Amino acid sequence: MSAGTIRGFLLGDAQAARVVPPSGFTANLTLFASGAMAFLAVFALALSLASGRLADRWASELARSATLRINAPLDQRTAQTNAALTILRQTPGIASARALSAEEQAALLAPWFGADLPVDTLPVPQLIEVVEDEIGYDPAGLRLRLSAEVPGAILDDHSRWRKPLVDAATSLRRLALVSVLLIAGAMAAMITLAANAALAANRQVIEVLRLVGARDRYIAQAFVRRFTLRALIGAGVGMVAGVLGVALLPAASDEGGFLTGLGFQGTTWLLPLVIPPLGALVAFLATWYAARRRLGELS
Amino acid sequence: MINLDSVGYSYGGGDLLTDISLRLAPGSFHFLTGPSGSGKTTLLKLCYGALMPTRGQVSLFDADLRKLDRDQMALMRRRIGVVHQDCRFLDHLPLSDNIALPLTVSGRDRALEAENLSELMQWVGLSARADALPPELSGGERQRAALARAVIMSPDVIIADEPTGNVDWEMSQRLLTLLIELNRMGKAVLVASHDLALIRAAKSQVQARVLRISNRHLQLAGADL
Numbered sequence: 001m002s003a004g005t006i007r008g009f010l011l012g013d014a015q016a017a018r019v020v021p022p023s024g025f026t027a028n029l030t031l032f033a034s035g036a037m038a039f040l041a042v043f044a045l046a047l048s049l050a051s052g053r054l055a056d057r058w059a060s061e062l063a064r065s066a067t068l069r070i071n072a073p074l075d076q077r078t079a080q081t082n083a084a085l086t087i088l089r090q091t092p093g094i095a096s097a098r099a100l101s102a103e104e105q106a107a108l109l110a111p112w113f114g115a116d117l118p119v120d121t122l123p124v125p126q127l128i129e130v131v132e133d134e135i136g137y138d139p140a141g142l143r144l145r146l147s148a149e150v151p152g153a154i155l156d157d158h159s160r161w162r163k164p165l166v167d168a169a170t171s172l173r174r175l176a177l178v179s180v181l182l183i184a185g186a187m188a189a190m191i192t193l194a195a196n197a198a199l200a201a202n203r204q205v206i207e208v209l210r211l212v213g214a215r216d217r218y219i220a221q222a223f224v225r226r227f228t229l230r231a232l233i234g235a236g237v238g239m240v241a242g243v244l245g246v247a248l249l250p251a252a253s254d255e256g257g258f259l260t261g262l263g264f265q266g267t268t269w270l271l272p273l274v275i276p277p278l279g280a281l282v283a284f285l286a287t288w289y290a291a292r293r294r295l296g297e298l299s
Numbered sequence: 300m301i302n303l304d305s306v307g308y309s310y311g312g313g314d315l316l317t318d319i320s321l322r323l324a325p326g327s328f329h330f331l332t333g334p335s336g337s338g339k340t341t342l343l344k345l346c347y348g349a350l351m352p353t354r355g356q357v358s359l360f361d362a363d364l365r366k367l368d369r370d371q372m373a374l375m376r377r378r379i380g381v382v383h384q385d386c387r388f389l390d391h392l393p394l395s396d397n398i399a400l401p402l403t404v405s406g407r408d409r410a411l412e413a414e415n416l417s418e419l420m421q422w423v424g425l426s427a428r429a430d431a432l433p434p435e436l437s438g439g440e441r442q443r444a445a446l447a448r449a450v451i452m453s454p455d456v457i458i459a460d461e462p463t464g465n466v467d468w469e470m471s472q473r474l475l476t477l478l479i480e481l482n483r484m485g486k487a488v489l490v491a492s493h494d495l496a497l498i499r500a501a502k503s504q505v506q507a508r509v510l511r512i513s514n515r516h517l518q519l520a521g522a523d524l
């Protein structure tokens with residue numbers, strides 16, 4: 001396949017495409033297959049983007065993932081908090097430790113209790129944000145020391161349950177990407193089948209074309225052009241349907257977590273636009289390959 | 300231009316043709332006769348490269364047929380206009396497109412040839428049928444269309460298999476006149492035909508050699524023709 005072939009394909013006269021009769025069933029098969037595959041590809045793409053975002057977010061939260069809760073009566077809270085902060089600052093592997101201010105805690109609670117909550121008058125635990133350094137600390141040792149010196153302290157080490165989630169999100173993303181490849185492969189297989197059926201059904205046409213001096217390249221081009229255009233149209237419709245489906249999902253929100261996050265964000269809405277050209281490319285290569293092989297057999 | 304040198308052919312059973320030598324030179328006019336089933340169509344196919352000889356050598360325009368790849372073969376076909384016994388067309392295209400098909404597949408600009416095309420269609424009496432689909436045509440109309448398609452590229456060689464099998468005497472004279480005219484322009488013509496009256500008519504107008512397949516061999520026909 002040379003540059004000339006591709007140029008000929010793109011600019012080639014419409015007359016060339018007409019020498020092959022429009023055939024019903026292979027045309028519909030190609031349209032349907034590429035439409036369905038483009039539809040699925042949109043979802044696989046959305047899934048891959050969403051799981052990627054999730055993995056990134058969880059991974060970045062992992063870096064500063066521990067919280068220390070001080071559950072103490074109001075009068076002891078400040079003392080215990082200071083004691084805990086002292087311990088944390090002495091612990092190797094901890095980069096920093098900081099008690100959340102009353103405003104920050106109120107902000108965390110606001111979604112549940114409203115904005116004007118008098119946090120300091122309520123028995124709300126004091127939160128301390130613990131940020132690890134590169135090496136990390138030993139949670140068991142820290143717990144032991146805290147339990148001796150700060151009885152109300154509870155260490156909430158997110159990393160233990162987040163780590164498998166990050167792994168899961170990462171593999172979900174990998175699976176989604178593999179799905180995109182499988183979809184392309186299945187589409188290529190179906191279009192190859194359809195193209196072979198069309199070539200077989202048009203055996204007589206090919207004979208006549210050969211008799212009047214048509215080259216294989218010309219005959220192949222007539223078929224390739226047909227199938228590529230059909231795949232482009234089919235994939236375009238499938239892509240639009242898929243994007244509409246994704247757009248109609250409930251809007252993304254933090255509370256909904258993963259499920260409502262299954263969409264495109266910002267410029268990634270443009271990403272599905274590459275699906276129809278890619279589908280057309282797959283059809284182009286599949287038909288080209290099928291035609292060259294078939295024409296070689298028919299000599 | 301086309302040379303057969305001691306060519307033999309067999310479809311797998313016994314030999315159908317043996318030791319056939321034939322030279323189609325520019326400006327030559329040959330008729331080919333012989334009983335049905337004697338191998339006329341087979342010999343024509345050997346001449347335009349649709350069949351490979353099982354023995355001997357065929358060369359088209361000084362190139363050994365065996366050494367041509369498919370692309371080169373396609374280019375050879377454009378220099379040889381062929382009328383088949385069972386004239387095949389693209390049934391989904393109107394007649395005018397079918398007759399212009401050799402121009403289309405060789406990338407010629409049809410607009411430039413439009414005058415040629417309409418003149419040719421008029422000559423074979425098919426102007427009124429330009430938009431008809433091939434399956435709607437009569438046997439004779441198909442043969443005229445096939446001849447028009449064979450000559451539209453103005454090929455160096457014209458090979459026709461029973462081109463007048465289905466047409467009336469007047470039309471067969473017209474087609475013959477077309478072939479003779481092309482022959483006078485220097486093209487080599489080879490026509491397989493049973494039609495002795497046609498052959499006689501031709502011999503009165505051009506220097507035509509009449510060949511006969513008899514007993515697997517090619518002979519010059521007797522003086523009665």
Ligand SMILES: Nc1ncnc2c1ncn2[C@@H]1O[C@H](COP(=O)(O)OP(=O)(O)OP(=O)(O)O)[C@@H](O)[C@H]1O
Pocket residue numbers: 310315333334335336337338339340341342384
């Ligand atoms: N593709 C083929 N495979 C096997 N045998 C064939 C094939 N084509 C033709 N034959 C046989 O070869 C012989 C010669 O056929 P051919 O068509 O050359 O005869 P012909 O002289 O053109 O006859 P007609 O005047 O009836 O057209 C016939 O016996 C035919 O049955």
Ligand SMILES: [Mg+2]
Pocket residue numbers: 339340341384460
């Ligand atoms: Mg015959």
